[in-house]
Amino acid sequence: MSQTYLSLTVELPEEESEAAQDLLHEGNALGLEVRDREQPTMPGVRAPAPGEALIVAYFEDRETAEAAQASIAESFPHARHGLEEQPQQDWSEQWKSLIKSVQVGRLWVGPPWEADKAPQDKVRIVIEPKMAFGTGDHPTTSLCLAAVDTFMATRPGATVLDVGTGTGVLAIAAKKLGAGATVGTDNDPTSVELAQENCVDNGTPDIDVSGRELTQVSGTFDLVLANILANTLIELAPLIVAKAHGRLILAGVLAHQRQDVEDAYRKLGCTVLEGAQQGEWVRIDLDKR
Template identity: 75%
Template structure:
C-alpha cells in the first residue's frame, strides 16, 4: 500500500471516447469515470467542452498511470491529459462506485461487494476487479455474455474457446451455463493468473486457462468467442477460423470497423449472421457452413 493512488484526467473529442476508454481499461485502469454532456454534472465538478468528454481513470500506481498516459497520447494526439496523485483513503469509494454489476440473460456478473444483492434465480459470477479486463460491465463483455447465454441454452455440453479471456469472465460464464470443455487463452500473463483465480473462486476450476498460442491449443470448439480489438481480430483470423466448429462471436469492434473485420472472416469461409450493437460497439456473429 502506497497510501496514494493516481488519477489520469483526459479531455478528448466525444467520438474518441469509447476507444479511449477501452485503451485505458487495457492499460490497467482500475476504474473509469465518464463525464459527457448527456448526464448532469455534479456541482463543483468540471464539465466537458462542447463536442468533448472527460474521462477520469483511476490507477493503483504512478508507473501504470504514466504508461497509460503515454499510450493514450500516441493513439489520441488531440487528447489533453493531467496526472494527479490522490490520497488512498478516498480510493475505495472513488473506484468502487464505477464498477457495476450486470444482469444478462440467466447471468448476474458483479464485484464481491455487490454479490449479496444478486437475485437468487440468476447464475452468479463474482469477479474481483484487479489488473485484468472483464468485470462484465463493459459493453463488449455484456454483448458477448448475452450471446454465450443464448448459445449455451440451446447447446448444452458444447465446447467453448475464449480467445483473449482477460478475467476469464466469458469462459467461466460458459462453464457455469453448462458447457463441456472450456479453454481460455490470453497473451497477458497477469490476466491468465487472475482468470485462474476467478475460475477457482467461482467453482469452475476445470476451465483450462493459459497463455498458449492458438496453434498450441488442441482441438476445435463448438463455440469460439473473442473480445479483442479490431486490428488484433483481423490479425488472428487465420488462427481463429480453424478453431471454429459451429459458431464464432467477436466483440471489441467499433461500428465503423465492422465491415473490415467481417471481410477478414468471410474470406476464410465463415458465414456472417446478424450480430448486435451497444452504443458504438458491435458484436459480429458467424457460423461455419455445414
C-alpha cells in the same frame, strides 16, 4: 503502494470515450473516472467541453502511466492528455459504485458486494473486477453474455475457447450454462491470475486459463469468443479462425469498425450472421465450418 499515485487525464470526443476507456483498462489502470453529459459533475469538479468526455485514469507507478499515455497518443492523436502526481486517496469505494450487476438471459453477473442481490432463478456469476476488464456491465461483455446464453441453450456440452479472457466471465458463463471443455487465454499475467481466481470462486476450477499463445492451444472449438479491440481482432484473425469449427463471437468493435472486421474474417472463409448492437458497440457473429 506509495503515498502518491499518477493520474492520466484524457479529453477527447464523446464518441471515442468508450474505446479510450477500454484501452486504459488494458493498460492496467487501477480505476477510471469518466465525466460526460450522462454523468453530471460535482460542484468544483472540472466538466468536459461540450461534445467531449473527460477521463481520469489512475496508476500506481510512472512507468505504467507513461505507457498508457503513449498508447492513448497513438490511438487517439487528437486527444488532449496529461499526467499528474496525486496524493494517495481512498477512492476505492467510489470506484466500486461504478461497477453494477447485470442480468442477461439466464445469467446474473455482478461484483462480490452485490452478490446478495442475485435472483434465485438466475445462474449467478460473481466477478472480482480488480485490474482486468470484463465484469458484465460493459456493453461488449453484455453482448457476448447474451450470445453465450443463446448458444449454450441448444448446444450443451459444446467446447469453448475464450480469447482475451480478462476476468474469465465469458468462459465461466459458458461453463455454468453447460459447456464441455472450456479454455481461456490472455496475454496479461494479471488477468490470467484473476481469471483463475474467479473460476475457483464460481465453482468452475476445471476451466483451463493460461497465458498461452493461440498456436499453443490444442484442438478446435464449437464456440470461440473474443471480446477484444477491433485492431487486435483483425491482427489475430488467422489464429482465431484456425481454432474454430462452429460459431465465432467477436466484440470490442465500434459500429464504424464493423465492416473492416467482418471483411477480415470473410476472407478466411467465415460466414457473417446476424449480430447485435448496444449503443455504439457491435457484436459480430460468424459461422466457420
